[in-house]
Amino acid sequence: MSITEQIPSTTSNSTGSTVAPAQAAPRPKTPRKNRTARTTLFLVLPPLVVAVIAIVLWQSLISVFGVPKYLVPAPADVLAEIGPAIGSLIQPTLVTMGEAYSGFLLAGVVGFTVAFVMARWNVAERGLYPYMVLLQTIPIIAVAPILVVWLGAGAVTNTVIAAMIAVFPVTANTLTGLKSTDRHLVQLFAMAGATKRYEMAVLRIPYALPYVLTGLRIAAGSSVIGAIVGEFVAGIGGGKGGLGYVITSTAQQLLMPRLFLAVIAASCVSLLLFGVVRLVEVLALRRWHESAMATDD
Amino acid sequence: MTTTVPTPAPPVTELVRFAGVTKTYSNGFTALSPIDLTIESGKVVSIVGPSGCGKTTLLRMAGGLSAPTTGELTIRSEQISYVFQDPTLMAWRSVLANTELVSRIRKVPRAECRHRAVEALRLVGLENVQKSLPRELSGGMKMRVSLARALASEPDLMLMDEPFAALDEFTRERMADELIRLWRERRFGVMFITHSIREAVKIAHEIVIMASGPGRIVETVTSPSPPREDPRAPRDEDALEETVKYIGARLAAA
Numbered sequence: 001m002s003i004t005e006q007i008p009s010t011t012s013n014s015t016g017s018t019v020a021p022a023q024a025a026p027r028p029k030t031p032r033k034n035r036t037a038r039t040t041l042f043l044v045l046p047p048l049v050v051a052v053i054a055i056v057l058w059q060s061l062i063s064v065f066g067v068p069k070y071l072v073p074a075p076a077d078v079l080a081e082i083g084p085a086i087g088s089l090i091q092p093t094l095v096t097m098g099e100a101y102s103g104f105l106l107a108g109v110v111g112f113t114v115a116f117v118m119a120r121w122n123v124a125e126r127g128l129y130p131y132m133v134l135l136q137t138i139p140i141i142a143v144a145p146i147l148v149v150w151l152g153a154g155a156v157t158n159t160v161i162a163a164m165i166a167v168f169p170v171t172a173n174t175l176t177g178l179k180s181t182d183r184h185l186v187q188l189f190a191m192a193g194a195t196k197r198y199e200m201a202v203l204r205i206p207y208a209l210p211y212v213l214t215g216l217r218i219a220a221g222s223s224v225i226g227a228i229v230g231e232f233v234a235g236i237g238g239g240k241g242g243l244g245y246v247i248t249s250t251a252q253q254l255l256m257p258r259l260f261l262a263v264i265a266a267s268c269v270s271l272l273l274f275g276v277v278r279l280v281e282v283l284a285l286r287r288w289h290e291s292a293m294a295t296d297d
Numbered sequence: 298m299t300t301t302v303p304t305p306a307p308p309v310t311e312l313v314r315f316a317g318v319t320k321t322y323s324n325g326f327t328a329l330s331p332i333d334l335t336i337e338s339g340k341v342v343s344i345v346g347p348s349g350c351g352k353t354t355l356l357r358m359a360g361g362l363s364a365p366t367t368g369e370l371t372i373r374s375e376q377i378s379y380v381f382q383d384p385t386l387m388a389w390r391s392v393l394a395n396t397e398l399v400s401r402i403r404k405v406p407r408a409e410c411r412h413r414a415v416e417a418l419r420l421v422g423l424e425n426v427q428k429s430l431p432r433e434l435s436g437g438m439k440m441r442v443s444l445a446r447a448l449a450s451e452p453d454l455m456l457m458d459e460p461f462a463a464l465d466e467f468t469r470e471r472m473a474d475e476l477i478r479l480w481r482e483r484r485f486g487v488m489f490i491t492h493s494i495r496e497a498v499k500i501a502h503e504i505v506i507m508a509s510g511p512g513r514i515v516e517t518v519t520s521p522s523p524p525r526e527d528p529r530a531p532r533d534e535d536a537l538e539e540t541v542k543y544i545g546a547r548l549a550a551a
Contacts, residue, residue, distance in 0.1 A: 184385040191360060191379055192402035192450070206389050288388045288430050 073257040078264075081257035089246065089258075093265045096242035099155050100227035100269060103162025107219050110163065111170025112212065118171075119178035120200065136168040140226065144233040158230030158242065165226035166219035170212070177211025178204050210289050213281040220277050224270040243269070310338045311373055312454045312486045313359045318368035320354050320512075327511040328354045331368060334505065334514065338453060341480060341487040341524060343501035345494055345544065351512025352490045356456050359488055374454040374486070378447035382459045384439035386431040392418065392442050393427040399450040410449075417449035418442075420479060437468040441475075448479065454486045462492060469493075473500050477524045494544050498537055500524060506544060508551035515551050518544060 055075050061067070062074045069077055114132070118125035144161055151157045181204050189199045231244025241249075243266045250259040285292035313336040320329040329351040336342055336359065344352050357363040358370060360379050378399070386395045396414035405413070418424050421441040431439055440460065447455055461469045473496055480487065491497050497504050502523040506515045521536035 182385060184381045184383065185387065187362060188379065188385060188399070189402060191362065191377065192399045194402045198402065203387070206387070209389075288432060 070254045070256055073260055077257045078260045081261055085258050085261055089243075089261060089265055092241055092243045092246045092262070093269060095155065095240055096224070096227050096231065096244065096266065097269050099158040099230065099242060100162050100224040101273060103159045103226055104166055104216075104219055104223035104273060106159065106163040107166035107170055107223060108216055111167045111215065111219070112174050114167075115171045115174035115178060116200075118175055119204065120196065125175075132168060132171055135164065140165055140229060141233070144230060147230075148234040153234040155240075157234045158227050158244075161230035162223040162226030165229075166223040169218035169222065170215040173211045173215030173218070174208055177208025180211075181207045210281075210285055210291055213277065213284065214291075217274065217277050217281065220273040221270055224266065224273065228266055309340075311371070312336045312338050313374060313488075314369075314371045315355075315358070315365075316369040316371070318358065318365040318370050320351065320358065320363070321366045330511040330513045332512075332514060334517075336454065336486050336488055338486050339484045340503065341489060341501045342503045342505060343487075343489040343491055343497035344505045344507060345491060345497045345548065346507030346512075346515075347509050347548070349512075350507040350509035352507060353458055354512065356458055356488055356490060359454075360456050374452075376450060376452045377454045377456060378450050378452035378485075380443055380447050380455060380457040380460045382462050384431065384436075384443040386439060386442055386446075388431055390430075391427065392423065392429050392431070392434070395431065395442055396445045396449050398446060403450070413449045413451065414445070417445040420448060420482065421445045421475065437464055437472065440464060440468075440472060444472075444475070444479070448483065451483075452485050454488070457487060457489045459490050459492065461496070469496070476500060478528070480524060481526065481528065494541050494548070498522070498540050498544065504540075504544060506547050506551070508548075516547060 059075050062072060073081075114128060118128055140161060143164070144157075147157045147160055151160065178200075185203055185207075186199070189203055194202075227242065228244040228247070231242040232248055243262050246262040247259060247266070250256075250262060282292045313334075315332045315334045317331040317333060318329065319327070319331050321327045332355065334355075344355065346352055354363060356379075358365060359372065360377055361372060364370075387398070390398075393411075393414055396418055397410045400410040400413055415424065415427070418427060421444050423438065423441055423445060426434065426438070431442065434442065440463075443460070461472045464472060476487075477500055487501075489497070489501060498520055499522075501520050504518045504520060506518065507513065508515045518540060521540050522532045522534075
């Protein structure tokens with residue numbers, strides 16, 4: 001407080017007014033920590049408000065119209081169910097997680113490899129691409145019983161179904177990335193006499209990384225859908241059903257609050273994987289790619 | 298009184314020679330009708346002409362990126378560098394890594410790559426941003442990195458395809474001066490495509506005027522005010538101005 005006032009009074013010998021120096025003094029900056037907190041609040045608050053409104057609306061509609069619990073449970077009913085149901089939901093959640101995440105990894109490895117082969121050899125692309133599209137267009141529900149016959153009902157089948165659904169976005173995005181490399185950079189590599197392998201490793205793959213990660217992000221959601229669909233059809237094998245099995249059986253018994261909890265658990269399985277992929281994306285790309293940069297600098 | 302003894306210029310050799318070279322694309326489009334052109338070592342040749350007159354095709358052929366349909370193309374240059382209109386940098390690699398790129402591909406020993414890159418960055422005035430990523434630099438600085446990358450491979454021929462076209466007027470003029478300075482230092486041959494007649498006349502020993510439909514050379518003009526070994530040698534501004542006007546008229550008539 002005193003510094004800005006002392007300096008003018010010692011340097012200027014005319015009026016000694018404190019108005020001018022006060023204007024000249026630098027405006028105090030908002031501390032960085034404070035700013036980050038405000039940004040976080042700005043990001044978190046709007047969706048939070050929407051969630052609260054939705055829950056309040058849900059609860060009040062049920063109270064007003066007296067909807068029976070076996071049709072639509074109120075938020076309070078779902079909340080009350082957590083205690084008794086948690087023990088019987090953990091195991092199925094872990095089963096679904098295992099199937100979905102292994103399916104996701106399988107889709108990632110196969111999807112990338114297939115895209116790599118197609119980008120490297122044109123003839124491979126012409127040969128394989130129609131079948132990748134075909135794989136994408138087959139209604140997976142229709143194939144599931146076939147897989148059950150071949151692989152048996154259980155985790156292996158569900159993993160394969162998850163991978164089948166998740167593989168296409170990985171391949172399609174990776175291929176686009178590998179083939180859309182800056183043409184002048186490709187020219188530069190060619191003029192310098194780079195081998196195809198060197199060009200792939202140093203130029204095309206790093207260039208495609210943002211595309212690969214976008215593909216994986218889409219695959220994260222799809223693989224959980226695949227695992228649950230698999231469980232609908234084939235999930236009872238070995239006595240350890242996943243969330244898909246819990247969802248079908250609780251629906252048949254009209255155990256609505258528990259069914260809602262199973263659906264929420266399935267969403268969490270999906271969200272966790274999505275979050276991990278997004279985290280990898282931000283860590284890998286934030287220094288150089290627009291998609292992962294902070295927006296406010 | 299001291300007299301500066303100019304360093305003797307190295308013997309002139311032909312880097313690239315086009316003898317009756319034509320280019321017709323597979324779709325039947327004739328990009329170039331017979332071209333005769335020689336690029337000599339240590340000479341800056343600029344090429345002006347309307348869009349679609351085959352300037353870039355000519356440059357790509359000189360770089361061995363495209364083969365002539367008929368005629369004879371002789372490339373004697375031992376080390377060619379290509380500079381594009383955009384900086385063409387790898388966004389995920391540092392300025393230094395980008396500058397080292399061509400030497401690295403050519404399997405030059407690591408220490409030597411580093412040495413050449415650092416030296417090239419010093420020449421373009423970017424020794425302080427070696428660790429930066431391209432996105433952290435301005436447009437002019439990125440273009441300098443692109444120039445440094447070309448220099449680091451120690452070329453005897455630089456092929457430049459409108460390298461400064463995307464820059465603002467002020468930066469553009471400074472980059473042209475910079476190029477002349479680098480040329481003094483290294484004495485590479487240059488093929489320089491540009492849309493700016495003034496730029497073409499200012500930086501070159503010879504200006505090749507091209508026309509389209511099909512692409513051909515209309516005339517080759519010797520610059521009245523070529524880049525000289527001695528940076529203090531005065532330029533004949535009037536003659537330069539006259540040449541700019543003359544070339545403008547030739548282009549309009551073609």
